[in-house]
Amino acid sequence: MSLKFLRLQPGQDRFHPISKTGSQMSPSGLGWIIIDSLDTMMIMNLTTRLSDARKWLNRGLTYNQNQDVNTFETTIRMLGGLLSAHYLSTLLPDASSQRDYIYLSKAVDLADRLLGAYESKSGIPYASVNIGTREGLLSHADGGASSTAEATTVQLEMKYLAYLTGNEAYWRKAEHAMKIIDDHRMQDGLLPIFVHPDTGHFRYQEIRLGSRGDSYYEYLIKQYLQTSEPVYREMWEEALAGIQKHLLTSTKHSNLQFIAELPQGIGGPLSPKMDHLVCFLPGSIAIGATEGLTETQARKLPSWNAQKEQQMQLARELTKTCWAMYAVTNSGLSPEIAWFKADETNPRPFPEPSSRPRSKNDKASWKQDLIVKPLDAHNLQRPETVESLFVMYRVTSDPIYRKWGWEIFKAFQKHTIVSDGEGYTSLQDVTKVPSPQRDNMESFWLVRPMASNSFRSFVALAGVVRQILISRRPRP
Template sequence: MASILFRRQYYVIFGVVAVLFLLFHNVDRDRLSWPDVALPTGNPLPLPRIQHQFPVESDAERNERAIKQRSVKDAFVRCWTSYRSRAWMSDELTPISAQTRNHFGGWGATLVDSLDTLWIMGMKDEFDHAVAALSNISFDTTTVKSVNIFETNIRFLGGFLAAFDLSGDDRLLEKAVEVGNMLYAAFDTPNRMPLTRWNMRAAAHRKPQIADPAVLLAELGTFSLEFTRLSIVTGDPKWFDASQRIIDALQEQQQHTLLPGMWPMVVDAKNMVFDKLHDFTLGSMSDSLYEYLPKTYALLGGLVPKYRDMYEAAMDAAIRHTMFRPMVPDNADILVSGLVTAKQEDGKTVYRRRSEGQHLACYTGGMLAMGGKLFNNQTHLEKGEKLTNGCIWTYKAMPTGIMPETFFMLPCQSTTHCMWDEARWIDAVMDRAEVPPEEATPEKSAALISHKRLPKGFTAIPDTNYHLRPEAIESVFILYRITGRSNLLDSAWDMFRAIDTNTRTELANSALSDVTVTEERPPMTDIMESFWLGETLKYFYLIFSEPSLISLDEYVFNTEAHPFKRLLPA
């Protein structure tokens, strides 16, 4: 009881600090008055178990897993040591030139993004050193003209909250509140829709704040996990209220879009019009909104049913329209998540799917698998497996063993029967390259395929980059924790070795500009985003950990792989 009373006093102090922060930034206190939407009350529901009941492993299995886990940790330690010695308190280290990058406000993005990874990997001394350094991060000043509210929310607020949930260190909660108040100021607009690119200096000088008429769906809708968790741990509902207003508006228009159930990739936050444009996807520009629907439901212990309703409606539409089975040489039964354009023609809505795959869209396998378990939906679990298998297949198909940023494949004519047809594939390659049929000779086709370095099954690879992204291993990890499939451990290890081998520099690991090269190491871009340490290596480490470490039945990950404690039944 004493600790509870202390924490309440602690939050009262933070409430005073919050008011001072808002006054300092001249936020309109009348518009941002006491919230209308209160946190849900009641005992959380006993939701279905997500994690597989893993059998006791043998000594040989444990030793093999520990060796692989150690290799992942060694990669992290190497990168962290280089960051600490050469770019400490900067956002990022450039892994080749040993310079610094500060495009996330200069607030130590890699430090904050890595806090929970340090804790999870048992690096408590490094964790303590990093937490002690947090007092040097001031969110009152910034190195950028406008703050990316989305990135600040998922990396900084998410990073502080997860590290607090794991460690209980109140210094981390203090920083979470500081960031949360800064983000809250971006909601100081006439309709309470946030500025996704927020000019801190303009706000301090009382320049009018109006939400933008064209914003990315993901950047508008990715607040519910972080804001809800911050409201839960502080007892202040204002953040939950702010995120809930967005969710309520999205739900109101969900069934009125050109693809009912989904929202277009770009929406109008200024006029709160979310149902007019034509392009729909679970991938880039939309992704984390959809991801947060089942996750926020789980975070809140099922106390807000609308998150389930919105998720199920969105996935019904996505499964029907965005996903396709690609024709591949081994006839694998896999799925890829693509894009859809909806147009009105002769009074009817016509849907045209674009058979483009994205590394960013690989999160969908884990999302659907988790949704399948949460909501007892076997179809979602099966689709999640096939989507994850599709990403694994794409990794293996590349000469470097690494999936490119974007690619095109030939959709099967049937999802139940799809035999490889090399002639059809070649025709699709030439069609994608806009070569007239009369010019598509066998010699020209072979030369084009060789020049473009297209593995069989791919019709084009417009973006050959690899940005050290985590989405594929994220879904492999989640699917492994759900199904216990041992071959997923083999796939994860193959992915890790391919990535580490091809991206390793003298200091750390670098993003690549071309994963299709066959006779040399892929060229590097001298960039190591904070999510390499905050997400990618964390997921690789966790898949080779004891399944009880960050159990999916106790935690839910935000889109930056920061685990938040779920509300559980008493």
């Protein structure tokens, strides 16, 4: 795919593919898209573009800016992007020279600035931090509380950096935040979605696996797989049992199983709302049950038991529900939030897997059960479903997950690619065809949804990466 050369200022953080413009989050720019997509360029073997990016990192990027940034987003996208690039550069040919530590050195500089977020009274990280002054900042909303997900979704990156550098401060700060959470652990491992950095106490009662709650649960099992610390396996198993006991239910017509919300906490009424973000869960359940092995390999282990069998069945059912969120819309793409017609006769807690009715496979009954409200109909190119499909295919080898993933990719190609073919954009309303386009491409689009598809999906993507990189070339 050939692309026009753009005249954008270096360091811009956002790409607007319809207007062919860029914007930035700080006066000098932080290079969000470039850093988030470094590993994608390595996997695609875009050596020239990667060279351009490395030059910009070396000459044009500085974190010494008087700029407030979100602690969580900066950790997972910027720090995570740099660490992923460093890791891949040690594995892939032509990704880096043996003496090139640009990614790691930038990661250390950024992480040292992010450590200011952990200097709260409790050790729970502040929602934001000024990377110039290294001062942590309370959230401007929610009474100053940090979201639970954001406070507990920084550990993988910090612990890996500690491993690479030998600097235990990164590990200690991140681990201390988890200890505070564990010390205040709530009933059945389900946490309210806000925690205050001054006290370390939870605020409000709302429990959900969507926004502000999601990645706390995702990082529990991933921290166990990363470090083998038994406490994270225990926390994950307790939380998963709590999810099945309090949040899992099914729909009226098709028996689709979904994860509801508890706006008033445990004991309160269920809200039949499920964010697309929740679709991280089936993939996480699968890697938790198999510990990263294939299902065939895991079944041969002495540790395989009936509970793991039930967990894999739940992973399959929830993956189907996440696919249904795509399959029922006119565009074939999921809304940001889905509402379900819950079966009000379901007992609580939900029955054990062996006694649950299996979900139906016909889209007609799915459409009876799934509601898309106008304010929830947008699609932000989120990766959770395709990531779970990727994991489920790798774990089970069932071709249905590859098929569903390919259908989703084709829908993205059809509806989110802009008219001249030079970029992908988020959508305003997935229930309409053509779907109104928003003129914004999320940085994670180049990293997570695309990387979870087959290598054929990279053909069109290569042009998009090339176009963005043009704006990141260092000044002479």
